[in-house]
Amino acid sequence: MDIVIKLSQFLLSLSLLIVLHEFGHFVPARLFGTRVEKFFLFFDVKFALFKKKIGETVYGIGWLPLGGYVKISGMIDESMDKEQMAQPPQSWEFRSKPAWQRLIIMIGGVTVNFILAFLIYIGIAYAYGDLYIKNDNIKDGIWVTNSALEDVGFRTGDKLVSIDGKPVDDFYGAMEPLLLSNEVTVERNGSTEKIAMPVDFINQLMKSREEGGGASIMELRIPFVIMGASEDSPNAGVVKPRDMLVSLDGEKMTYADQVIAKVEDLKGQTVPAVVKRNDKEVNVNLTVNESGKMGVSYAPRLGYSDLERLGIYQVSREQYSLLESIPEGLQRGKDRLVSYGKQLQMIFNPETGAYKGVGGFKAIFDLFPQTWSWQAFWEITALLSIMLGVLNLLPIPALDGGHVMFLLYEMVSGRKPSDKFMEYAQIAGFFLLMALVLFANGNDIYRWLFK
Structure with a gap:
């Protein structure tokens, strides 16, 4: 059931981002009188799961969930429709439109991604506020x-x-x-x-x-809160779940790191200890094996409610009105955008070794929790929207950024790259993009198989 919940969140988030990104291209294209032949969620290689023609556009869902696309008439894109490009330009085609209109059509997708991310962060601030430890x-x-x-x-x-x-x-x-x-x-x-x-x-x-x-x-730094003991542990019948170890061998234990360090010095010994159980202190004897282990599991992190209950840390809460949530959400979006930009810089700098941690679809899938949480869903979706927007702006011909790069060149120089050059650039960009996709997903497979 956990895998179904994770997969549902993953596909819902991915579908939402793809549809809205492509919608960002579709709307300005239609506003400028450009014909859109296809609008697809996922890729329809050989066949589609669903398709229906409404007006001039075929809307559909493909079977390969690696993205989506809109096919705009008269545009050299991943469809590589050379037959259409060999015909004389028509007034409804992308190539017949002024450069500034083509630029707006091309940046429409990433614009929607960034707007969506900032709107989500505003909504999160308004709906959930903030919980944090100062x-x-x-x-x-x-x-x-x-x-x-x-x-x-x-x-x-x-x-x-x-x-x-x-x-x-x-x-x-x-x-x-x-x-x-x-x-x-x-x-x-x-x-x-x-x-x-x-x-x-x-x-x-x-x-x-x-x-x-x-x-x-x-x-x-949190107390040593026991979660349980293994069946073969000599302490299995001594401690209970949620016991908090407060003293060991006569020494006060405030934090888990102190307990972990202390047991290293008690190998092979049975020593007196005190645990806090249901707000009462209970004297017990705990055995440490020759490896310096007690055979119990502990909580490495506690939730905000437990931290407050134990009185260790004060949890700060912030609630935002609708107006207050706007600047707060915009700031969160800006911070995420800047942070992701820094991450990309590190990935493209071989000295950092960060490229080894790049992941593909499995890495994205693993971001989602195993239990349904709308807050987590929207936070991850906002982050993915920023990632999708930034990655699409990379100056690779197969991506929106590549088209923008050539359009800016045309607007500055007054010269339009030839269709043949654009075809070659699109092919080169496609292979580069596929190499990046294979590398990212190859990292996922390698980690899954060998680590």
Whole structure:
């Protein structure tokens, strides 16, 4: 059932983005009197699941869910309709329209993507507001959960001060900027230290994760809340789910990282401990095996409600009126756009090694949660809309950005590239685009098979 929910969210989001993107081309084309021959969700290679002609346009759904398209008369695109292009230009064709009209038609898709993303972020701000942990409230610093972060100089207990000179306000909101940063300032033992982030930190992080270094890079320092014990654990009948370990071998244990470090020193021993169970402290004896494990699982992260219940961190809430949600949503969209631009820069810089983490359709599929959440759905859809808009603006002839590049050249120079040149450029762009698609999805397959 989980896979069905993930797949449903994935296909709904993808379909929405594709249809609206192509609609962004369709509307200006029709406004300028350009004939649109086809409007398809997904690709109809050899056959279509559904199609119906209304007026001059055939609307349909293809069987190959790798995108969608509109076929505009008199335009050299992925259809490579050389027969039509060999005929004299007609007034209703794309090639007969002024350059400025063709430019508007071509940028219509990405324009809709960006507008959609910003509208979604405004809606999210209005409908859900904000829940966050203020960085100022984190008195005992961060919990470093990945060795790659330790290797560059971070330590558990550090307090984040700023990232590339920008003060850190929201703890969880600092994760992505940190990955893309050049320098991070932390407070350690009452003094500040600057940590230079290596250019290939993303690559180091991926290697660490492959070696079992942890999925996240840092977390809030939280208590050691027991989730359960394995059947063969000597502590199976001693602890219960949701027990909170507060003392071990006579030492107070405030945070999980302290417990993890302590058990390393207690290998092969049975020691007294205190757990908090239903708001009461219970004395127990816990056994640590020769490998330094207690045979219990714990919660590496707690939800906002649990953090509040335990009284460890104060959760800040912001609600926005409709008017207040507009600038808030616009700012969120801008931040996402800038962040994604930085990610692309890192991907195209071989020194970072970030290209190794590029993913295709499986990576997008994995973004969606296993339980239905409208908030998560809209947040992911907004992000994907920005990604789709930016990627389509890349100056590759098979993409909108390639057509825009040639149109701008025509408008500046006054010379239109020949149809033969455009055909060759389209073919070259198509093969380049296919290579990128194969690379991204090949990464997915490689990780699935070998990691």
